[in-house]
Amino acid sequence: MTAPASKRTVSPAWPLYLAALAVAAVVAGAVGEAFSGGSLAELGIPDPGLATTFGLPALRGVAWLLIALAAGSFLLTAFLIPPKQQGDDLNGARLTVDGHIASRTGAHASAGVALIGLAMIPLVLSDVSGQPLRTVLFEAAAWSQALDQVADARVWLIVAAFATAVAVGGYAATSWWSQVALFIGSIVVIMPIALTGHSATGGAHDYGTNSLIWHLVAMLLWVGGLMALVAHALRRGPGLAAATRRYSRIALFAIVAMAVSGVINALVRVRLEDLTQYAYGWVLIVKTAGIIVLGLIGFIHRERTIPQLGSRSGAFTRLAAGEVLLMAAVSGLAVTLGRTPPPPPLDPNLTRMQIQMGYNLHEPLSWSNWLTQWRPELLFSAIAVLLAVYYLHLVRRVEGWPVGRTVWWLLGCATTVVTLSSGVGMHMPASYSAHMTVHMILSMGVPVFLVLGAPLTLVRAAYPAGEFNPRLWAESFQRSKFLRVVTFSPVSTIQFLVFFYAMYVIEPLYELMISEHAGHVIMNAVFLLSGYFYFWELIGPDEIAGRPSAKVRLLWLWVSMPFHLFMGVYLMQLGSVMGEEFYRSLDLPWHPDLLDVQKAGGGIAWASGSFPLVIVFGELFMRWWREDKAETVESDRLADESDDEEWRRYNEMLAQFRGR
Structure with a gap:
């Protein structure tokens, strides 16, 4: 009997998820706690206690990894593994058993993000006010104060709302199209975080924010996609080789996007000579080293383990699982950048325009400077x-x-x-x-x-x-x-x-x-x-x-x-x-x-x-003319085939008229 042996080869994915979440939490919490003292001292804020200084970055690390897991799970069900196809297209297609499992995983992860988003509201207030977490946690007035006066608290409430919508959809979804919508929704969850923080303030914040959007979305696809793919491999899901090849192309694009956007984002805020002078720079250096190592592991996947998936799937799973844990550590480092004090700004004397827009304008728009002024939009x-x-x-x-x-x-x-x-x-x-x-x-x-x-x-x-x-x-x-x-x-x-x-x-x-x-x-x-x-x-x-x-x-x-x-x-x-x-x-x-x-x-x-209407009217008129011509030709053809008596008499009348 082969069925029991086959079942014994199936492994659950939740131990890997828990290990990755623990790594992200410990790394983020430890790094955040190590640098929190200097940050609080510079801002003149009392120490709110370990529950905040360690717990806040740790929960941020867990939340980020859960967002990635949700995005990766819906990526798997939407574009990496096929559903049960009905007919010539995917409309009405239902999820396979593996698709259902992955979709539920995405829903669970989104529900976790929603709960963390709510927990972050008192944590953020405790962090910015210096009050111990136990003081603000159970006070309704403190929650109201946080949402009214602290921008980060409102951001996390929006994240919680988006994640709740994705979680509810994930629990109810059974079709392929729902997975496409949930994948897009899981990307939207990260946007409030991408549009805030150090990158959204100061000079050149248009570059900083847009590059951070690219960076975070690329990391979601890379980290979350691999987590979902490893889970699919552990449960011996069908189509692993094809799904891995598709993910490999996504991962290649993601690592290039991360590298380019990360360099741009760093150059906007940090001088190269300041990298080793400040904690922020050291976190960037270690994070970059981790990404380089992950890129090398990805290269090994593409060159060695992926071509041999049919005979050595175990090697792929072990290497990918180790890659997931390293990704979790890098993700934990990444989330601490939002709490680590950055080096002095590149331009300490910002104008009001730079604060509001990210750059200065010196003259009004004219026909001459329309094409002579350039600032790449990213x-x-x-x-x-x-x-x-x-x-x-x-x-x-x-x-x-x-x-x-x-x-x-x-x-x-x-x-x-x-x-x-x-x-x-x-x-x-x-x-x-x-x-x-x-x-x-x-x-x-x-x-x-x-x-x-x-x-x-x-x-x-x-x-x-x-x-x-x-x-x-x-x-x-x-x-x-x-x-x-x-x-x-x-x-x-x-x-x-x-x-x-x-x-x-x-x-x-x-x-x-x-x-x-x-x-x-x-x-x-x-x-x-x-x-x-x-x-x-x-x-x-x-x-x-x-x-x-x-x-x-x-x-x-x-x-x-x-x-x-x-x-x-x-x-x-x-x-x-x-x-x-x-x-x-x-x-x-x-x-x-x-x-x-x-x-x-x-x-x-x-x-x-006026300008687009010329094209639109011209295009519609030509199509009307072609449609009318096609209808006339078709009508003539049908009349010839059926020898339409009325049509024949009409033609005879015209012939007699021409003869007279």
């Missing part, structure tokens, strides 16, 4: 470059791919980079008109170019059919209920208008968004995605099930555009300045008339639709 511009490279990689695999579609896609990516990294992107946080210019380009220019590149059609052509690969994911997305709802003409039009109006009509929301770097990130993402879905439904060459005819889509365009143009008229007639307090706080040296700048922004909003 988030959306980097994504645009990566998308351009990936698109060209796929084009090489597809014979006869239309050049026009490639040109449109590259034009969209290049427009994103130029818009966000040139002078207009630099002036966006400081000027209402520049802000409006950027967002009109992102919502009405870039999406038009990108949708005409037909990216999903390219993905489907570049990968083989019948496999669990990007082609199957793209086909499933194109046939999904989500896409049918989002691209339903009324829904597509309403979402495009609502997001635009909400951002610019609700003044408190607008002021909140422009005053924080996180707000700019959210607005850029919203306008890009909203515009993409809107124009994708109108003119995208990619297949969309149930899309109406070009004539109907042209009608919806006529209906929606006046509402969009009305916003520009409204802004031009508005007598009060939106975001006035923030704009005046920048202390711009050229002292602009804020109301005139706002009216100019309204004019830009009113006129900005």
Whole structure:
């Protein structure tokens, strides 16, 4: 009998998880405790006790590793192992037994993050006030004070809310599409932490924050993906070799992204000569050494253990388990950077503009400095470059791919980079008109170019059919209920208008968004995605099930555009300045008339639709003409085949008329 022997080879993953959490907690707590005395002394805060000085960084380390475990578990179920496929795509596909186990693991990890997020509220108050944890833990007034006065406490409450939503979804989820949504949600959980801390303050904090986002997301994919993969190997899950090869490519990208973003983040805040002079620098050095060792282990995986998975899966599991524990130690070190006092700032004399935006502006935006001023934007511009490279990689695999579609896609990516990294992107946080210019380009220019590149059609052509690969994911997305709802003409039009109006009509929301770097990130993402879905439904060459005819889509365009143009008229007639307090706080040296700048922004909003509408109207008209021509040809063919009596008499009448 082989079944009992097979069962004996299956090992649970929870001992590895507990060991990794313990390593992260001990490393983070010990390092945090070692440096807490100097930090508290510099700030003049009394020592709150070991429960806070050790417990706070230890819980941060555990929370970070749990977030990574959740992200990795949902990554495994969504993209590394296939579900039980039903039909030609993954719509309606249910999870396998291993998928259910991994999904529940992600839900458990997210629930743990939610509990830690709540526990961090009194811990943060104890840390910043010097009160012992037992004093503030059971006092409702202390919790209220923490949430009202301590920004980190509010951040952890948001983390707890996001993690709770992911946990509830993970416990209820049984389908493949739910795992994709939960994977995205698990990445969102880390964002409040990524947008705060040392990187979000001081000069060049736009570089610091964007590079930290890349760094943390890459670490989530790397650490969490490996933890989930090792658990899959321990329970002898099917498809381990294929899943490991997919993860290997993700890990290679992650380590490169971590290296580049880590260097940028360090250079923004630390001089090279200060690395060995401060505790912060030593933590960076040790963390970097750990990442290098992990990279070497990953290289060994790719060269030796992965090719031999069929015969030596035990060697892979043992090496990967050791790698997980080392990752946990590095993660524990990483979380202490947020509590370790950094070296003196590179520029101790920051202006109000540098504090608010991260850099200085010396002259107003003009046609001359639009393209002569440059400050690389590290988030959306980097994504645009990566998308351009990936698109060209796929084009090489597809014979006869239309050049026009490639040109449109590259034009969209290049427009994103130029818009966000040139002078207009630099002036966006400081000027209402520049802000409006950027967002009109992102919502009405870039999406038009990108949708005409037909990216999903390219993905489907570049990968083989019948496999669990990007082609199957793209086909499933194109046939999904989500896409049918989002691209339903009324829904597509309403979402495009609502997001635009909400951002610019609700003044408190607008002021909140422009005053924080996180707000700019959210607005850029919203306008890009909203515009993409809107124009994708109108003119995208990619297949969309149930899309109406070009004539109907042209009608919806006529209906929606006046509402969009009305916003520009409204802004031009508005007598009060939106975001006035923030704009005046920048202390711009050229002292602009804020109301005139706002009216100019309204004019830009009113006129900005003209250029993309030329392309959109032209594309829809040509498709209407082609559809009408195809219908005529088909009607003629059917008439010829059926020898339609009425049609024959009509032709005879025309012939007699021509004869007379």
